[in-house]
Amino acid sequence: MSDAKRPDKAEHTDKTVRVFTTHSSEETILLGRELAKLLVPPKVLVLRGDLGAGKTTLVKGIAAALGAAEPEEVTSPTFTLIHEYAGRSVEHDSLGNTVLLYHIDLYRIEGQRQLDTLGMEDLMTPQSLILIEWGEKFPSITERSDGEIVLETLPGDERRITLRLGS
Numbered sequence: 344m345s346d347a348k349r350p351d352k353a354e355h356t357d358k359t360v361r362v363f364t365t366h367s368s369e370e371t372i373l374l375g376r377e378l379a380k381l382l383v384p385p386k387v388l389v390l391r392g393d394l395g396a397g398k399t400t401l402v403k404g405i406a407a408a409l410g411a412a413e414p415e416e417v418t419s420p421t422f423t424l425i426h427e428y429a430g431r432s433v434e435h436d437s438l439g440n441t442v443l444l445y446h447i448d449l450y451r452i453e454g455q456r457q458l459d460t461l462g463m464e465d466l467m468t469p470q471s472l473i474l475i476e477w478g479e480k481f482p483s484i485t486e487r488s489d490g491e492i493v494l495e496t497l498p499g500d501e502r503r504i505t506l507r508l509g510s
C-alpha cells in the first residue's frame with residue numbers, strides 16, 4: 344500500500360490538487376478512505392475515468408470511511424443510476440455529522456432531458472456528498488460541481504488518481 348497515502352505532488356493555490364498512485368483495488372479503497380476526510384459536505388464531485396478505471400472502487404473506500412457501507416455493499420449504479428448511503432462525517436471539524444452519500448452513474452443517461460428526470464436537484468442537501476461517474480458528459484453538472492477525481496489507467500494494475508477541489 345506504500346504510496347497510496349503519499350501525494351506525488353501537491354499544489355496549494357485557490358485549488359486543492361493532489362495526485363496519488365495506487366497499484367491494486369485494495370490500495371484504491373484505502374485511498375478512498377483517506378480522501379473521505381477531505382470531502383466535507385455539501386459537495387458535488389465528478390468521478391472521471393474510463394470503464395474499469397476504478398471509480399466505483401474508490402467510492403467503496405469513501406463509503407467505508409463514512410461508516411455508510413461495507414466495500415462489498417457498494418456496487419455500480421450503472422442500471423439503478425443512484426445509490427444512497429447514510430453515514431457520518433470523518434472530517435475533524437464536523438465529526439459525527441450525518442453525511443448522505445449519493446453515488447450516481449450517468450453512463451446510460453443521454454441528454455439533459457433524461458438527466459432532468461432523475462431529480463438530482465432534490466439530492467443536493469447541506470449533508471450531501473454527491474459522487475457522479477460520467478458526470479463530465481453534462482455541462483449542467485460540471486458547471487455546478489465542486490471539483491473532480493480523475494482516474495487514469497496505467498500499465499498493469501496501476502492507477503493515477505487526481506483530486507481537484509475548488510474552483
Ligand SMILES: Nc1ncnc2c1ncn2[C@@H]1O[C@H](COP(=O)(O)OP(=O)(O)O)[C@@H](O)[C@H]1O
Pocket residue numbers: 365366367368369370371392393394395396397398399400401419476499500501502
Ligand atoms: N489500482 C486499482 N484501482 C482500482 N481498481 C483496480 C486497480 N487495479 C485493478 N483494478 C480493477 O479494475 C476494476 C475497476 O472497476 P470499477 O471500480 O468498477 O471501475 P469503474 O467504476 O471506473 O468502471 C476492478 O475490477 C478492479 O479490481
Ligand SMILES: [Mg+2]
Pocket residue numbers: 398399419420448476
Ligand atoms: Mg463504475
